[in-house]
Amino acid sequence: MNKQEAMVLLKNKGYKHTDKREDILNLFDRKGGYLSAKDIQIALKDDYPGISFDTIYRNLSLFQDLMILEETELDGEKMYQFHCKEHHHHHLICLRCGKTRTIDVCPMQDLSQVDPDFQVTGHKFEIYGYCKECRKKIENEKKPLQDSITVSPST
């Protein structure tokens, strides 16, 4: 799913076009990763200084109902990204920027016989860490400190 498809879907379903709605979808299109309600509020602050969380939440939950977005919960916060209906997969999730990278391996494939008495209804497999870009940024933030350490290499 992407912004274009989402806009068409909304129109077909009779939902109205609004700038905020479009811009929220734009954010997801540009970002290509998970965003929280707060992320959206911050990102739209310039264009819509007074945008209310109600609107954001209402739209997120509408988008979720329409399968435009999919949700996960990260550290107590709901995060959304475009729904990928093409095939079942999981994600690497960057804890700093929220960007995700698809991994096609699903651990369930190897687990057909874990426990025949347990009726499986769902599963969650997520890998957390830091993406290449964020690793660089983290390194740069550390630099000044690291230098002073590197100067005195041993005791």
Add this chain to the structure above:
Amino acid sequence: MNKQEAMVLLKNKGYKHTDKREDILNLFDRKGGYLSAKDIQIALKDDYPGISFDTIYRNLSLFQDLMILEETELDGEKMYQFHCKEHHHHHLICLRCGKTRTIDVCPMQDLSQVDPDFQVTGHKFEIYGYCKECRKKIENEKKPLQDSITVSPST
């Protein structure tokens, strides 16, 4: 970790013995699965009608700090169970009763080379569903309805 060990640990660390603390640990010992703060409050209602959530939360978070309990987040609620430090593993989690069953398979073992640029710091793999006991209970709840359906098998 179990109640006995936890009590010893608490004493050694200088924390005081209280009935509530012990009974909370008893709950985890008896249950052997995830419990939420609310679960605990309900379970202790008879013995401590006025038990406050503060106390429950404070103890849960103390227990977590001391590695007595481990936490997961299920549907926006924090859930706790005894911490298993013996070996890395994952869980089948019953969505009805919270009981867990260990599975020793870890999908990370097969994923050494997913993305060399992504620095992995953690992962989550949980399988959700219904345990044997809860499946039975769910069946029984459905029974009356099922009977009336079974009487007229076809059109």
Add this chain to the structure above:
DNA sequence: ATACATGCAAACAATTTGCATATTA
């Protein structure tokens, strides 16, 4: 007696809702 534990009330953060108003089709 002293330190730690608890209850109370209040604060918090994330999210949701009712209702009046504003906006799109």
Add this chain to the structure above:
DNA sequence: TAATATGCAAATTGTTTGCATGTAT
């Protein structure tokens, strides 16, 4: 204009905190 979207304010839920009091050591 008719239906949908938004803002406002207030409610809800899960959780945390300050402070006075209570209790285990």
